[in-house]
Amino acid sequence: MTQVSLAKDRIKILLLEGVHESAVNVLKQQGYDSIEYVKTSLSEEELCERVKDVHFLGIRSRTQLTEKVFAAAEKLIGVGCFCIGTNQVDLAAARRHGVVVFNAPFSNTRSVAELVLAEIIMLLRRVPEKNAAAHRGGWDKSANGSFEARGKVLGIVGYGHIGSQLSILAEQLGMQVRFYDIETKLPLGNALSVGSLDALLEQADVVTLHVPETAQTQWMISAPQLAKMKKGALLVNASRGTVVNIEDLAASLRSGHLGGAAIDVFPVEPSSNNDVFESPLRGIDNCILTPHVGGSTQEAQENIGIEVAGKLAHYSDNGSTLSAVNFPEVSLPAHHGARRLLHIHQNRPGMLTKINQIMAEQNINVSGQYLQTDSEVGYVVIDVDTPEESTIADDLLEQMRAIEGTIRARVLY
Numbered sequence: 001m002t003q004v005s006l007a008k009d010r011i012k013i014l015l016l017e018g019v020h021e022s023a024v025n026v027l028k029q030q031g032y033d034s035i036e037y038v039k040t041s042l043s044e045e046e047l048c049e050r051v052k053d054v055h056f057l058g059i060r061s062r063t064q065l066t067e068k069v070f071a072a073a074e075k076l077i078g079v080g081c082f083c084i085g086t087n088q089v090d091l092a093a094a095r096r097h098g099v100v101v102f103n104a105p106f107s108n109t110r111s112v113a114e115l116v117l118a119e120i121i122m123l124l125r126r127v128p129e130k131n132a133a134a135h136r137g138g139w140d141k142s143a144n145g146s147f148e149a150r151g152k153v154l155g156i157v158g159y160g161h162i163g164s165q166l167s168i169l170a171e172q173l174g175m176q177v178r179f180y181d182i183e184t185k186l187p188l189g190n191a192l193s194v195g196s197l198d199a200l201l202e203q204a205d206v207v208t209l210h211v212p213e214t215a216q217t218q219w220m221i222s223a224p225q226l227a228k229m230k231k232g233a234l235l236v237n238a239s240r241g242t243v244v245n246i247e248d249l250a251a252s253l254r255s256g257h258l259g260g261a262a263i264d265v266f267p268v269e270p271s272s273n274n275d276v277f278e279s280p281l282r283g284i285d286n287c288i289l290t291p292h293v294g295g296s297t298q299e300a301q302e303n304i305g306i307e308v309a310g311k312l313a314h315y316s317d318n319g320s321t322l323s324a325v326n327f328p329e330v331s332l333p334a335h336h337g338a339r340r341l342l343h344i345h346q347n348r349p350g351m352l353t354k355i356n357q358i359m360a361e362q363n364i365n366v367s368g369q370y371l372q373t374d375s376e377v378g379y380v381v382i383d384v385d386t387p388e389e390s391t392i393a394d395d396l397l398e399q400m401r402a403i404e405g406t407i408r409a410r411v412l413y
């Protein structure tokens with residue numbers, strides 16, 4: 001599969017799920033005008049049709065990018081996930097098809113941490129059920145089951161960007177922070193690392209989950225783990241819906257073992273704001289249900305738009321894959337006065353030799369060469385000095401495309 005090199009005005013960009021308009025502004029400022037903006041996600045079938053002539057695709061967490069979608073997206077160069085999570089993308093398939101995927105690894109971190117902290121206080125004070133009662137005309141003026149956050153043990157599962165940010169905020173409220181992570185992490189402030197998930201569940205008054213969706217985290221909180229939590233303890237999940245078995249959680253809340261929960265993410269989420277939200281957690285009063293809005297603040301969305309659109313434009317203009325989540329990372333200088341050839345190939349022995357042979361045979365002066373590989377894919381960038389009017393770069397590109405194992409190749413002027 002090869003990629004024809006294009007002038008900017010012929011590069012088509014499809015932005016889904018109502019990404020912030022800051023993304024459109026950045027792309028337009030960089031000279032990209034052919035932008036289609038869609039407010040919802042699309043089904044696999046719709047996507048396969050719509051992505052056929054698209055060069056860059058922007059999504060959030062709802063759009064599932066499967067092998068089938070990448071196979072249909074013959075011209076796709078890059079994907080921007082306008083969020084932190086990339087579990088909705090088959091990253092290996094993207095790599096095999098030579099599609100570079102970027103995300104915004106920390107633009108909404110603070111927003112999630114703030115919401116979680118607020119929910120912890122609300123749950124400790126049983127505000128959700130008092131609020132529900134008041135809306136029904138009730139008046140539950142009582143301190144029964146209501147507690148301060150100060151002095152309580154907060155158990156954080158996953159001490160990455162969000163978990164560690166929350167750790168700092170929670171300590172400022174006087175909470176005692178414990179965390180569990182599969183990686184060794186620097187404990188911030190007075191936080192303490194705990195050796196196992198079970199130990200954390202047994203110690204914590206409040207457990208909050210901040211892990212990515214992986215095979216290892218799927219249903220990591222189910223009936224046995226919920227049973228290990230203290231009676232009356234609280235659970236917060238603003239990570240991914242597959243981390244908690246929602247039926248088991250509903251049973252634990254209804255039995256009175258858990259005292260409350262705040263859930264922002266669900267195993268199945270409505271694909272648009274017009275769809276009905278179904279969940280076994282509906283109707284449980286001390287359970288806060290939010291529609292996957294942990295990172296949905298104006299500040300976060302605007303910053304994400306700027307960051308991810310900037311990464312897509314930079315990759316398009318310069319070839320840099322720095323901070324890509326599925327690709328060998330190459331940080332490239334500007335290529336003023338040189339044509340830049342980009343070659344993505346299957347990582348087989350002898351690829352670089354074949355490319356260099358082409359340069360030698362044409363007597364080309366190579367002014368810069370960059371190579372990065374992973375186990376499957378190689379990415380070679382070559383800057384060649386040619387007179388401005390010369391079409392030699394196009395000839396070189398054609399020859400490079402003919403090398404067996406080439407996935408995509410393009411030239412930057």
Ligand SMILES: NC(=O)c1ccc[n+]([C@@H]2O[C@H](COP(=O)([O-])OP(=O)(O)OC[C@H]3O[C@@H](n4cnc5c(N)ncnc54)[C@H](O)[C@@H]3O)[C@@H](O)[C@H]2O)c1
Nearest residue numbers: 084085158159160161162181182210211212238239294295
């Ligand atoms: N609700 C929302 O709107 C929202 C917003 C942003 C992010 N998220 C979700 O939150 C997740 C975490 O975000 P982050 O920025 O903190 O990610 P991160 O990558 O910085 O941190 C994740 C941490 O989890 C740890 N981890 C991985 N597997 C684990 C396991 N099995 N047990 C214990 N720890 C494990 C990692 O080592 C890492 O330290 C994201 O992957 C995303 O799915 C949700």
Ligand SMILES: O=C(O)CC[C@@H](O)C(=O)O
Nearest residue numbers: 060061062083084085295
């Ligand atoms: O914007 C969204 O769709 C949710 C984003 C959030 O879950 C993330 O992974 O950053």
